[in-house]
Amino acid sequence: MRFDAIVVGAGFSGMYMLHRLRGLGLSVRVFEAGDGVGGTWYWNRYPGARCDVESMEYSFSFDRELEQEWEWSERYASQPEILRYAEHVADRFDLRRDITFGTRVTGAAYDEADHLWRVETDGGERVAARWLITAVGCLSAARVPDFPGASTFGGASLHTGRWPHEGVDFSGLRVAVIGTGSSGIQSIPVIADQAEHVTVFQRTPNFSVPAHNRPLTPEYQNQVKADYPDLRRQMRESMTGLLGAAGTVPALEVTQEERTREFEARWARGGIPFLGAFTDIAVDPRANELAAEFVRGKIREIVSDARTAELLMPRDHPIGSKRICVDTGYFATYNRPDVTLVDVRSDPIEEITPTGVRTAAAHHEVDVIVYATGFDAMTGPLLRLGITGRGGLSLKRKWEAGPRTYLGLMSAGFPNLFTITGPGSPSVLSNMIVSIEQHVDWIADCVAWLHERGVTAIDADPQAEKNWTAHVDEVSRFTLYPQANSWYMGANIPGKPRVFMPYVGGVGAYRLKCDQVAADGYEGFLLSS
Numbered sequence: 001m002r003f004d005a006i007v008v009g010a011g012f013s014g015m016y017m018l019h020r021l022r023g024l025g026l027s028v029r030v031f032e033a034g035d036g037v038g039g040t041w042y043w044n045r046y047p048g049a050r051c052d053v054e055s056m057e058y059s060f061s062f063d064r065e066l067e068q069e070w071e072w073s074e075r076y077a078s079q080p081e082i083l084r085y086a087e088h089v090a091d092r093f094d095l096r097r098d099i100t101f102g103t104r105v106t107g108a109a110y111d112e113a114d115h116l117w118r119v120e121t122d123g124g125e126r127v128a129a130r131w132l133i134t135a136v137g138c139l140s141a142a143r144v145p146d147f148p149g150a151s152t153f154g155g156a157s158l159h160t161g162r163w164p165h166e167g168v169d170f171s172g173l174r175v176a177v178i179g180t181g182s183s184g185i186q187s188i189p190v191i192a193d194q195a196e197h198v199t200v201f202q203r204t205p206n207f208s209v210p211a212h213n214r215p216l217t218p219e220y221q222n223q224v225k226a227d228y229p230d231l232r233r234q235m236r237e238s239m240t241g242l243l244g245a246a247g248t249v250p251a252l253e254v255t256q257e258e259r260t261r262e263f264e265a266r267w268a269r270g271g272i273p274f275l276g277a278f279t280d281i282a283v284d285p286r287a288n289e290l291a292a293e294f295v296r297g298k299i300r301e302i303v304s305d306a307r308t309a310e311l312l313m314p315r316d317h318p319i320g321s322k323r324i325c326v327d328t329g330y331f332a333t334y335n336r337p338d339v340t341l342v343d344v345r346s347d348p349i350e351e352i353t354p355t356g357v358r359t360a361a362a363h364h365e366v367d368v369i370v371y372a373t374g375f376d377a378m379t380g381p382l383l384r385l386g387i388t389g390r391g392g393l394s395l396k397r398k399w400e401a402g403p404r405t406y407l408g409l410m411s412a413g414f415p416n417l418f419t420i421t422g423p424g425s426p427s428v429l430s431n432m433i434v435s436i437e438q439h440v441d442w443i444a445d446c447v448a449w450l451h452e453r454g455v456t457a458i459d460a461d462p463q464a465e466k467n468w469t470a471h472v473d474e475v476s477r478f479t480l481y482p483q484a485n486s487w488y489m490g491a492n493i494p495g496k497p498r499v500f501m502p503y504v505g506g507v508g509a510y511r512l513k514c515d516q517v518a519a520d521g522y523e524g525f526l527l528s529s
């Protein structure tokens with residue numbers, strides 16, 4: 001079968017890409033491994049899963065009616081509500097008829113003679129298209145550490161990113177949760193409410209700020225909807241795609257009282273904008289330490305047991321250098337008598353046994369193990385696609401030492417292959433819906449431009465790619481980000497190259513750069529007819 005375009009993935013990226021390409025009159029086929037739309041929000045059904053960006057900001061802006069008709073019930077939407085939103089979008093724009101669900105793309109090879117991508121699926125389908133667009137997400141390749149004995153465990157083993165659709169009833173059960181990143185921090189308080197006992201295995205404590213989640217009033221929603229054109233513009237021009245994040249003065253230039261007042265105000269407001277309190281938190285270690293110490297002070301206040309509090313205080317990375325978590329009652333959960341914290345730095349997990357988790361110091365009997373161990377981020381889903389470009393070069397081989405892209409949109413040697421929120425773009429450092437819409441619009445406009453001019457192939461110029469990759473690296477070094485062993489750096493995956501993958505230059509500046517490149521006739525790209 002032959003299409004104009006093939007899109008891989010039917011999360012928010014793939015859905016909007018399909019909509020835009022259809023609007024150009026192209027024939028499109030989308031392949032999605034899951035049985036429904038929604039991507040992240042289809043797979044991550046763990047208890048407590050919710051957005052850490054405010055609902056009114058974490059939504060599509062491309063259609064005025066969609067934006068006005070949808071009603072969010074809470075300040076931070078829960079996973080079921082976001083999934084309902086994705087399904088609503090699919091219905092509203094009649095997307096499902098071009099999506100093949102339950103089908104994984106397993107190979108994609110560029111046919112240089114015909115300028116076509118030849119794509120294979122796990123269902124044995126072979127299809128071809130001029131344009132191949134990956135919408136596979138930055139956080140869709142779940143990572144389960146291979147502890148010795150894991151397969152011998154007699155109870156249920158669950159990954160937060162592959163949660164059973166029917167849900168899990170933890171009543172009366174002893175539960176191990178391994179991992180205290182965002183998914184662990186969201187799920188632990190909810191699991192603790194149900195389970196008989198929860199044992200949390202923590203390697204790295206993480207910074208977390210309260211969500212202060214609450215229902216949204218109709219008045220508030222109406223106000224935001226009335227202001228949407230201006231608010232959306234502010235988001236697009238901002239650093240992170242979020243509203244209300246940016247402070248205007250450095251922490252080191254105000255008095256201690258002023259600092260404390262600002263931190264307290266942001267803590268009371270809740271959410272990611274805590275990090276925007278001052279302009280130097282992401283770049284100056286002394287300013288960063290002031291913000292970090294403020295959060296440690298909060299942990300000290302909340303957690304009654306001094307030793308547990310100390311274990312929960314992050315000291316090995318600057319605040320914000322890993323995606324900051326947004327929680328509901330996380331630290332207070334450790335005051336419960338039925339929750340135990342095990343520090344696996346000092347007491348490592350040695351094996352999983354048929355009845356539990358054995359650390360160096362003890363055996364913890366449990367009925368269920370929840371792996372909240374995250375993802376092979378950003379490059380993981382792309383490298384699993386089995387992509388080969390010009391001259392049989394595989395993407396895996398090309399990215400052996402880390403991803404190399406031009407603008408995070410294309411990689412030289414892989415013509416007509418676009419990547420939505422790829423490495424080298426702001427992606428995971430932003431409100432991702434803002435970044436997704438920007439990439440999809442840019443790609444659709446580019447394809448339309450190429451069609452109008454009869455261009456059959458577009459590829460990144462290797463020199464432009466080299467310069468951009470060096471720029472991405474250079475800008476990251478102005479910040480404290482590379483100092484953390486984070487998934488931004490590939491540090492959670494054994495053997496993965498340590499390269500800072502997203503672009504920290506900011507959503508607004510990045511958009512301007514992409515627009516300029518397009519206005520200059522796709523400068524830095526090689527076009528052939």
Ligand SMILES: Cc1cc2nc3c(=O)[nH]c(=O)nc-3n(C[C@H](O)[C@H](O)[C@H](O)COP(=O)(O)OP(=O)(O)OC[C@H]3O[C@@H](n4cnc5c(N)ncnc54)[C@H](O)[C@@H]3O)c2cc1C
Pocket residue numbers: 008009010011012013014031032033034038039040041042044049050051052053058103104105106135136137138139140183381384385420421430431432433436
């Ligand atoms: C638990 C969690 C919470 C998050 N919270 C936020 C948040 O609060 N704010 C925010 O901005 N971002 C958040 N994110 C990031 C989130 O991934 C993005 O916001 C957004 O949903 C990404 O959409 P996407 O379509 O690009 O990718 P995804 O939603 O990941 O969708 C990609 C799809 O591609 C499919 N796919 C992958 N490989 C293949 C293949 N080979 N063949 C076929 N299909 C394939 C996958 O099955 C998946 O459905 C969160 C991520 C996670 C995991």
